[in-house]
Amino acid sequence: MTMTQDRITSAVVPEELRLNVLPYYLGRHYLTGESYVYDWASRLDSSYQGGLWHFFTLSNGGFYMAPAKASRVHVRWHLNGYSDMMGADAFGITVTLFALCHLAEKTLDDAIIERYHLLREFAVQHVESANILRAID
Template sequence: MTTEAETPIASAVVPDELRLNVLPRFLGCHYLAGESLLYDWAARLCRSYQGGLWHFFTLSNGGFYMAPADSARVHVRRHLNGYSDMMGADAFGITVTLFALCHLAERTLDDAIADRYHQLRVFATQHVEAANILRAID
């Protein structure tokens, strides 16, 4: 018997022409606040973050995340839990999106946002950098 956490979850990059619909689709009326929180968390977690283009990804379990288009590894630091390490852009995007979704769920008390967090967290456990992502969000 395979559990949800063991079922492989696929990610797919959203084509440029469909980008405008991603955040409203996944965050509903909270999409502007969610986007703002995402960029805020990126700056909080990575001192060298200076903005830039982000890719949108959909997940086969119904979730989504965003990740910087720049593929360089970045230093991520979370003072409250003592995390400090390097991670790739995809792992950084997952981490940032998890923090933003958690913050947005707490702010809005919207169960749909909490569901998005849990969908992404399951995907994060299967990521090649799962250990780093989970340590960062702990």
């Protein structure tokens, strides 16, 4: 018997709806969660200097943030020895996973833990899944 997994899709959040995204997905932790995303971006990419980020919703109920820049990023994480290039979308997924994990540790909030797992389900299907998973391992 062959099991097929439904493909999880992402959709960019229109500019006029962005203000509601983080409060919806992170609840009362939305300001801390957003700051964790930017902090992790600078930890994982030494050349990161801020900029516009897109918000994405996932068909499985998850979300993530990714830099609007289209260039590839050199990502390094010293605790697991990861060092490689990835696209901005994969970088955003990776950074959001790190931020959600960090936020879950700090808050012990089951909803945040669920958001992490929903995003990881999407990450496994991403075209750059091998890089994302190596980076977060």
